[in-house]
Amino acid sequence: MKTLFLLLLFCHVSSAVKHTLKFFITASSGVPKIPELVITAEVDGSLAGYCDTNKKILEPKQDWMKKIFEDDPQYFEWATQQCFERMPNIFKVMIHNLKQHLNQSGGVHILQGLLGCEWDDKTGEVNGFNQYGYNGEDFISFDLKTLTWIALKPQAVTTKLMWDTDKARIKYNEKLVTEIFPELLKKYLDYGNSSLQRKELPSVSLLQKTSSSPVSCHATGFYPDSATLIWRKDGEEIHEDVDHGEILLNHDGSFQMSVDLNLSSVTPEDWRRYDCVFQLSGEKNDIVTKLDKSEIRTNWGKTGMRIDKEEPSNITIPITATVVVLAVVLIAVIGFIVYKKKKANRPPRPPENSTELSEKLNPETSRANTPPCTQ
Ligand SMILES: *[C@@H]1O[C@H](CO)[C@@H](O)[C@H](O)[C@H]1NC(C)=O
Numbered sequence: 001m002k003t004l005f006l007l008l009l010f011c012h013v014s015s016a017v018k019h020t021l022k023f024f025i026t027a028s029s030g031v032p033k034i035p036e037l038v039i040t041a042e043v044d045g046s047l048a049g050y051c052d053t054n055k056k057i058l059e060p061k062q063d064w065m066k067k068i069f070e071d072d073p074q075y076f077e078w079a080t081q082q083c084f085e086r087m088p089n090i091f092k093v094m095i096h097n098l099k100q101h102l103n104q105s106g107g108v109h110i111l112q113g114l115l116g117c118e119w120d121d122k123t124g125e126v127n128g129f130n131q132y133g134y135n136g137e138d139f140i141s142f143d144l145k146t147l148t149w150i151a152l153k154p155q156a157v158t159t160k161l162m163w164d165t166d167k168a169r170i171k172y173n174e175k176l177v178t179e180i181f182p183e184l185l186k187k188y189l190d191y192g193n194s195s196l197q198r199k200e201l202p203s204v205s206l207l208q209k210t211s212s213s214p215v216s217c218h219a220t221g222f223y224p225d226s227a228t229l230i231w232r233k234d235g236e237e238i239h240e241d242v243d244h245g246e247i248l249l250n251h252d253g254s255f256q257m258s259v260d261l262n263l264s265s266v267t268p269e270d271w272r273r274y275d276c277v278f279q280l281s282g283e284k285n286d287i288v289t290k291l292d293k294s295e296i297r298t299n300w301g302k303t304g305m306r307i308d309k310e311e312p313s314n315i316t317i318p319i320t321a322t323v324v325v326l327a328v329v330l331i332a333v334i335g336f337i338v339y340k341k342k343k344a345n346r347p348p349r350p351p352e353n354s355t356e357l358s359e360k361l362n363p364e365t366s367r368a369n370t371p372p373c374t375q
Pocket residue numbers: 102103
């Protein structure tokens with residue numbers, strides 16, 4: 001018990017801000033009129049830029065990314081080369097080899113890469129990742145500790161054995177995720193510091209759809225996305241009867257999430273013992289909301305406030321139009337959504353009715369909530 005307490009304490013005190021850089025690369029073969037390669041870059045969960053080899057588009061999606069392109073022609077050159085030469089060539093060869101290993105001739109094949117790094121701005125600790133999905137399933141990933149490839153399914157073993165022999169590529173991958181990406185991430189954070197390093201606390205409210213529904217604690221408007229939202233009873237975090245939602249992106253670039261508490265077996269006198277706590281990674285002050293019947297916004301009864309549906313997000317349109325409009329990409333990302341969900345280790349939320357306050361965005365723009373202490 002003591003150890004647990006110390007652990008929790010340590011976790012709380014050392015909670016620093018982790019920044020992440022993620023490149024999602026989707027390559028396809030055998031699909032006519034579809035881009036061969038699409039790369040999107042995300043910094044701390046926000047789309048920073050993307051490129052599409054077919055349309056020959058390399059587009060910054062944030063003002064700071066535009067500024068880097070303008071200020072640093074060398075970087076622009078590097079990005080152009082990665083998008084239109086290096087990555088398409090690498091992925092073309094990879095798909096070709098995979099088809100051979102797996103004895104596939106024609107047909108449609110999709111290879112996805114998730115490459116990037118995580119950087120702790122307090123400790124300087126870097127964590128890199130480089131993993132691939134093939135035809136919608138996790139396939140192979142790079143293990144930085146052993147500098148070998150890990151087959152994520154039996155069919156990937158041949159590929160693993162072959163990739164393990166390519167020492168030059170392993171060396172390059174190591175450098176990529178431990179040096180090149182962290183440098184890039186720091187450069188991005190530097191250029192985008194006013195937006196990327198901002199801290200925004202959310203407004204937190206309690207919502208309930210019907211008198212027998214769970215009470216939802218809803219936090220919206222926070223930034224960055226490394227945050228936790230929990231229910232407590234007598235000051236202790238509870239897990240039973242609690243359902244965590246995913247973190248979703250708002251149209252203004254901030255995030256929202258909610259956590260539901262099923263109170264059907266709690267007597268009205270005991271309600272006062274519960275509270276909902278929001279914590280932003282690296283911030284000392286939590287937002288504590290006591291479970292108080294009079295504070296709950298409802299859509300029923302006469303005393304409650306009406307819950308109005310929020311405007312549909314307008315980020316849906318640009319993202320849909322630019323990145324995920326292609327059916328193939330949508331199909332292809334399923335692999336990673338599954339992966340993210342698994343990682344989150346939490347059940348997805350059921351579909352909501354029209355009183356829902358959350359904005360349902362593209363699944364790609366939402367991310368699973370991983371509490372900073374468990375990473
Ligand atoms: C590959 O395909 C050939 C011809 O269809 C077949 O004879 C062979 O057994 C297959 N090999 C594997 C490993 O599936």
